[in-house]
Amino acid sequence: MRRYRWLAAIPTLGMLGGVPFANRVRPYVLGLPFLLAWIVVWVVITSLVMAIIFFLDSRHDAELASATAASSDNSSSS
Amino acid sequence: MTPALVVIVGVFVVAIALGLMARRGHVMSLEQWSVGGRGFGSVFVFLLMAGEIYTTFTFLGGSGWAYGKGAPAFYILCYGAIAYSVSYFLLPIVWRYAQTRRLVSQADFFVAKYESKTLGVIVALVSVAALVPYLVLQLKGLGIIVSEASGGVITQAVAVWTSSIALVGYVVVSGVRGSAWTSALKDVMILAAAVGIGVYLPLHYFGGYRAMFEAVEAAKPGALTLPASGMSPAWFISTVLLTATGFYMWPQFFAGVYTARSENVFRKNAVILPLYQLVVLFVFFTGFAAMLVVPGLKGAAADLSLLRIVEQSFGSWTVGVIGGAGLLTALVPGSMILITAGTIISQNIYRVMAPSASDRTVSLVARSLVPVLTLVAVILTLRGGQTLVVLLLMGYNFVTQLFPALILSLGEHQRVSAASAIAGIVAGEFTVVFLTVTSASVATLLPGAPQVVKDLNVGFIALAVNAVVLTVVALATRVRRPVVTELVRNP
Numbered sequence: 020m021r022r023y024r025w026l027a028a029i030p031t032l033g034m035l036g037g038v039p040f041a042n043r044v045r046p047y048v049l050g051l052p053f054l055l056a057w058i059v060v061w062v063v064i065t066s067l068v069m070a071i072i073f074f075l076d077s078r079h080d081a082e083l084a085s086a087t088a089a090s091s092d093n094s095s096s097s
Numbered sequence: 098m099t100p101a102l103v104v105i106v107g108v109f110v111v112a113i114a115l116g117l118m119a120r121r122g123h124v125m126s127l128e129q130w131s132v133g134g135r136g137f138g139s140v141f142v143f144l145l146m147a148g149e150i151y152t153t154f155t156f157l158g159g160s161g162w163a164y165g166k167g168a169p170a171f172y173i174l175c176y177g178a179i180a181y182s183v184s185y186f187l188l189p190i191v192w193r194y195a196q197t198r199r200l201v202s203q204a205d206f207f208v209a210k211y212e213s214k215t216l217g218v219i220v221a222l223v224s225v226a227a228l229v230p231y232l233v234l235q236l237k238g239l240g241i242i243v244s245e246a247s248g249g250v251i252t253q254a255v256a257v258w259t260s261s262i263a264l265v266g267y268v269v270v271s272g273v274r275g276s277a278w279t280s281a282l283k284d285v286m287i288l289a290a291a292v293g294i295g296v297y298l299p300l301h302y303f304g305g306y307r308a309m310f311e312a313v314e315a316a317k318p319g320a321l322t323l324p325a326s327g328m329s330p331a332w333f334i335s336t337v338l339l340t341a342t343g344f345y346m347w348p349q350f351f352a353g354v355y356t357a358r359s360e361n362v363f364r365k366n367a368v369i370l371p372l373y374q375l376v377v378l379f380v381f382f383t384g385f386a387a388m389l390v391v392p393g394l395k396g397a398a399a400d401l402s403l404l405r406i407v408e409q410s411f412g413s414w415t416v417g418v419i420g421g422a423g424l425l426t427a428l429v430p431g432s433m434i435l436i437t438a439g440t441i442i443s444q445n446i447y448r449v450m451a452p453s454a455s456d457r458t459v460s461l462v463a464r465s466l467v468p469v470l471t472l473v474a475v476i477l478t479l480r481g482g483q484t485l486v487v488l489l490l491m492g493y494n495f496v497t498q499l500f501p502a503l504i505l506s507l508g509e510h511q512r513v514s515a516a517s518a519i520a521g522i523v524a525g526e527f528t529v530v531f532l533t534v535t536s537a538s539v540a541t542l543l544p545g546a547p548q549v550v551k552d553l554n555v556g557f558i559a560l561a562v563n564a565v566v567l568t569v570v571a572l573a574t575r576v577r578r579p580v581v582t583e584l585v586r587n588p
């Protein structure tokens with residue numbers, strides 16, 4: 020079980036969980052009212068988190084591939 | 098004939114040319130027409146799927162909501178990102194399953210997983226019921242764009258007719274291949290248009306982004322935050338979750354998924370597409386600027402705000418470029434909708450009724466449905482008076498009802514029976530219709546509930562009904578799978 024995949028839940032939890040707290044105009048961040056800035060930051064984080072998961076998955080798949088090249092079983096992907 | 102109109106017609110001609118060129122070298126079977134022969138690489142699938150997301154809704158509706166409602170419009174920025182983080186895991190599974198079985202429509206997926214043609218028919222009906230408002234949305238947007246660009250010379254009604262005839266011609270000719278190319282053109286134009294005007298207008302009128310927001314807050318206090326009741330944080334969170342759930346339930350997304358060459362395509366897209374969502378930010382900027390520069394558009398007219406402010410600030414040529422981009426934002430999703438609807442009806446309803454029909458016949462049926470469906474949509478468009486966002490939310494509620502059945506089908510073994518899936522979906526859809534027709538909200542149904550509960554998006558009620566009915570029927574119709582069958586099915 021690839022536990023790092025649970026990281027994908029972070030953006031949703033952060034973005035939405037923070038809404039009640041972030042529901043304000045000030046402070047302005049990057050010229051944006053706080054609520055909007057909050058959302059934008061979390062959208063960028065989403066991309067970053069998915070990139071991390073993608074990278075880890077590629078490494079994992081590469082390991083699997085070399086492991087199955089060594090043996091002669093069929094591998095199944097998760 | 099305004100300069101704007103010249104530009105728009107020019108853009109359209111280019112789109113048709115792209116559609117015709119895309120055909121060359123490919124025989125138009127149903128598989129080619131609807132899923133491009135399954136040979137699209139990352140970039141193409143990205144364009145196709147990103148293209149579907151940037152619809153007229155995003156462009157005009159997004160600025161319209163920023164203009165008319167303020168902060169609640171931000172939900173549009175949220176649900177996409179969330180849906181993408183889910184897509185990373187969901188879409189490869191769907192794709193793999195569809196690949197080996199050569200599925201062409203979303204309904205096919207349900208038929209295969211649940212081994213039930215009846216479920217396929219139900220899903221097909223739901224799909225069409227949801228696609229029609231979505232198409233109406235595109236046509237409405239198109240009508241607005243062409244009409245405004247002509248300086249009001251062309252009425253919205255005439256604009257809708259001519260654009261829909263053009264749309265039909267375009268779709269019948271090129272199918273999904275043309276859509277991918279046009280989508281590429283559209284993305285370039287949209288990026289340029291949305292980012293360009295979104296960047297420029299606040300600077301031009303207010304001297305800076307923060308200055309613009311300060312001005313908005315001063316003129317309309319509370320526009321930049323969610324109100325305490327009504328479209329409150331509770332509404333916001335529930336609406337984002339609901340629309341994120343419904344995101345991939347649209348049948349034309351499934352069709353887009355099937356076009357990919359490999360499953361890695363989706364993983365890469367899941368990484369990049371959230372960032373692409375940020376273009377919506379610039380659409381918001383335009384809406385907010387318009388709030389102060391072109392005030393006075395009430396109700397559904399808020400959807401005109403982007404075009405009005407562009408007109409006022411730049412003049413007719415620019416309106417033409419924006420209008421051309423807007424035209425494409427209606428053409429690409431519009432064509433995906435028609436292709437998908439045509440395919441679904443011919444594959445999952447017609448073929449069920451006439452099982453001996455040849456592939457060629459089914460393919461022809463799919464294509465000939467395109468003008469029929471467009472006609473229905475045109476009639477509905479010319480009657481209605483809703484804002485773009487309201488139409489979309491209604492269609493969303495329809496397709497979201499497919500979510501429980503889909504999720505439960507993703508495992509290796511069939512968890513619940515086809516009967517329970519059917520029962521849940523039917524119950525959910527009836528609830529949606531009831532809620533829409535009575536304009537109900539949680540507040541009207543549960544007047545005694547605390548405000549937080551009252552603000553929840555009413556679509557959840559339908560989903561809850563769906564889940565309950567599904568569970569009840571599932572318990573009554575337990576699926577039994579003998580071991581031998583499993584070995585045969587899952588080698």
